[in-house]
Amino acid sequence: MRLGLRFLTGLIRRRISSFVKMEISGGSLDYFYALNQPPTSMRYLTLCFFSLLVFNVSAQNIQRESVQVEYTSRPSEPLPKEVKSFSVDVTQTYKFEYEAEMEQWAIDTEMARVNFQRESEAYSEKGTGAKILERALLDEKKPELVLPSQPVKREYIFEPGVVASKIDMQGMDKNEGGAIVTIDIQSFEGTSPEDQTQEIKDKEGNITYKYYRTMTYRQPVRFALTLPDGNVVIDEVIGSSKNYTTHTSNKYTSKGALNKAWNQTTINSQMSKQAVDAAMGSINNVLNDRFCFSKKTRPMTIYHVKTTKKVNYTDLNDAALDMKLALEKYYNAQEVSMAAIREVVPVWEKALEEADFENKKARIDTRVAGLIYLNLIYANIWLEDYARVDVLFDEMRRLDTKKSAEGTAEGLDSFSEDQRSRKEVNS
Numbered sequence: 001m002r003l004g005l006r007f008l009t010g011l012i013r014r015r016i017s018s019f020v021k022m023e024i025s026g027g028s029l030d031y032f033y034a035l036n037q038p039p040t041s042m043r044y045l046t047l048c049f050f051s052l053l054v055f056n057v058s059a060q061n062i063q064r065e066s067v068q069v070e071y072t073s074r075p076s077e078p079l080p081k082e083v084k085s086f087s088v089d090v091t092q093t094y095k096f097e098y099e100a101e102m103e104q105w106a107i108d109t110e111m112a113r114v115n116f117q118r119e120s121e122a123y124s125e126k127g128t129g130a131k132i133l134e135r136a137l138l139d140e141k142k143p144e145l146v147l148p149s150q151p152v153k154r155e156y157i158f159e160p161g162v163v164a165s166k167i168d169m170q171g172m173d174k175n176e177g178g179a180i181v182t183i184d185i186q187s188f189e190g191t192s193p194e195d196q197t198q199e200i201k202d203k204e205g206n207i208t209y210k211y212y213r214t215m216t217y218r219q220p221v222r223f224a225l226t227l228p229d230g231n232v233v234i235d236e237v238i239g240s241s242k243n244y245t246t247h248t249s250n251k252y253t254s255k256g257a258l259n260k261a262w263n264q265t266t267i268n269s270q271m272s273k274q275a276v277d278a279a280m281g282s283i284n285n286v287l288n289d290r291f292c293f294s295k296k297t298r299p300m301t302i303y304h305v306k307t308t309k310k311v312n313y314t315d316l317n318d319a320a321l322d323m324k325l326a327l328e329k330y331y332n333a334q335e336v337s338m339a340a341i342r343e344v345v346p347v348w349e350k351a352l353e354e355a356d357f358e359n360k361k362a363r364i365d366t367r368v369a370g371l372i373y374l375n376l377i378y379a380n381i382w383l384e385d386y387a388r389v390d391v392l393f394d395e396m397r398r399l400d401t402k403k404s405a406e407g408t409a410e411g412l413d414s415f416s417e418d419q420r421s422r423k424e425v426n427s
Contacts, residue, residue, distance in 0.1 A: 062371070063317070065302040065324045069382070070331035073296040074422040076289065083227060085178030088164035092185040094155050101151040108148045119143035155188035156269040158276060166280040171293040180226045181287065183280075186237075188272045190217040191244070193262070198251060210251040211258045215267070216244035219275035223283045225291065234290070238279040247271055295331065298415070300378055303371035311363050316372075319347040323379065330382065338383055345379050348372050357399065370399055377412060386420040 120143050167181055168174075198210040224235040247267065252258040288294035304320035305313040326340035355369040356362035364372070373396040380388045393413070 061306040061308065063304045063306050063320070065304070065320050067300050067302065067324050067327050069298050069300050069327045071296060071298070071382075072331065072334075073289070073294050074426045075291050075293060076418075076422055076425065077233070077291055078426050079179065079233070079291050080227070083172075083179050085173040085175040086167075086169050086181055086225075087174065087176050087178065088167050088181045088183065090158070090160035090163045090183045090185070092158055092160075093187045094185075095157050097187075098151065098153060098157060105148060105151055112145065112147050116143055116145040152265060154265065154268060156272040156276075158185060158273075163276070163280060166277075167284055167287065169292050170288055170295060178228060182222075182224045182226065183283070184222040185276055186220040186222060188217065188219050188268060188275075189244075190268060190271070191215055193264070195255070195258075208253075210253065211255050212251040213249045213258060213262055214246055216246050217268075217271050217275070218244045219272050219279070221276060221279040221283070223287075225287065234286075236286075238282050239275060245271075245275070300327065302375055302378075305368055305371075313363070315347055316351060319344045320375075323375070327382065341379050341383055345376065345383075348376050348379070352376075366399055370396065373399075374412075377416070381416050381419060384419070384423060386416065386423075389416050 123143055163183060163185070167183075169179075169181070172178070193213045193215040196212050196214055198212070200208045200210060202208075218239055220237050220239045222235075222237045224232055226232050249258065249262060249267075252261065302320045302323050304316040305311075307313045307317065322340065323344045326337045326344065329340070330337040351364050352369060352372055354362075355364040355366075355372075357366045357369065359365060373392055377389055377392045377396070380386075380392065
């Protein structure tokens with residue numbers, strides 16, 4: 001038993017250490033999840049403790065109902081109410097360059113044909129003797145048509161309509177006369193490929209080699225949103241970081257096979273397309289998150305406790321299932337859903353009233369109470385009662401976290417603050 005407790009204590013300490021390191025070090029987060037993040041607070045750290053997995057003999061009695069809550073997210077920077085439509089204008093730097101190269105090639109080709117025709121006619125007018133003499137003395141031969149090489153595409157050429165179709169500002173019509181989204185696909189940048197070798201040693205000690213090639217690249221995409229009055233509300237570049245993406249080829253048994261498979265033009269086109277597709281996804285997320293009433297999804301876990309012969313948790317079981325059913329209607333019938341949530345909340349509030357934080361055998365002990373608090377916090381977020389959310393956070397913080405049970409609370413505090421902020425700015 002002591003060994004088991006030591007193991008669990010060590011596990012908890014390692015998880016706390018890992019979580020704190022993650023919180024301190026930060027990292028490269030997607031724009032979508034980095035919006036409006038408040039600084040680390042005591043409430044957030046309390047939630048971190050609740051998210052640790054603490055085992056005891058009755059842990060298997062905890063029941064979980066998972067649901068993906070679909071909801072309408074208000075914009076963090078709402079546009080003027082009269083702006084109800086948008087259009088998309090797509091340009092590509094390399095497309096202009098390639099079209100100019102093709103235009104010059106066409107001119108050079110036509111010039112070569114004209115010169116060939118003129119030289120052929122002049123040559124035909126010469127007599128046989130003159131032709132023989134010129135060939136002998138001047139090494140002049142019959143004119144030949146030499147055409148210039150057609151330019152080779154160095155990167156992918158995008159169809160403006162296809163790129164524009166990836167922008168969908170939810171809640172707005174796609175028509176001219178409203179806001180204008182401009183997309184500028186800038187030049188593809190790639191480094192010279194480098195050959196690499198992998199040494200492989202089998203169990204008998206025999207060594208073989210695999211050959212492959214790597215290169216780094218980036219494809220910046222600039223985007224802006226301009227209102228009908230000319231005001232530019234956003235102008236940013238996706239993929240402009242100094243950090244290039246690395247492309248690694250397949251591995252081959254010989255350098256000849258690698259050279260045969262490596263086609264620089266094809267690879268540039270593939271990498272360019274992948275980079276722009278990813279950028280367009282990010283741009284669409286940014287536009288919708290900041291300026292639109294957009295549909296989002298958030299995972300949620302509702303907690304309750306298994307009824308046993310000794311303890312009856314029917315009230316919590318029914319409340320959890322009712323809450324799940326209510327949340328499944330939240331996007332399509334929000335008022336109906338919120339009414340159902342309001343009927344569930346008193347059940348959890350009443351259960352907290354009987355909580356005994358000093359008695360491990362109580363029906364609502366510290367561990368179960370902690371889970372009920374999490375349920376109530378989420379419920380009041382969906383009810384948009386943020387004053388009540390603050391009270392629940394404060395009450396939960398007073399619980400002895402060492403005796404509490406698990407609770408998936410990561411990001412709950414920041415989610416609540418973000419929802420509160422969006423409601424206020426759109427009021």
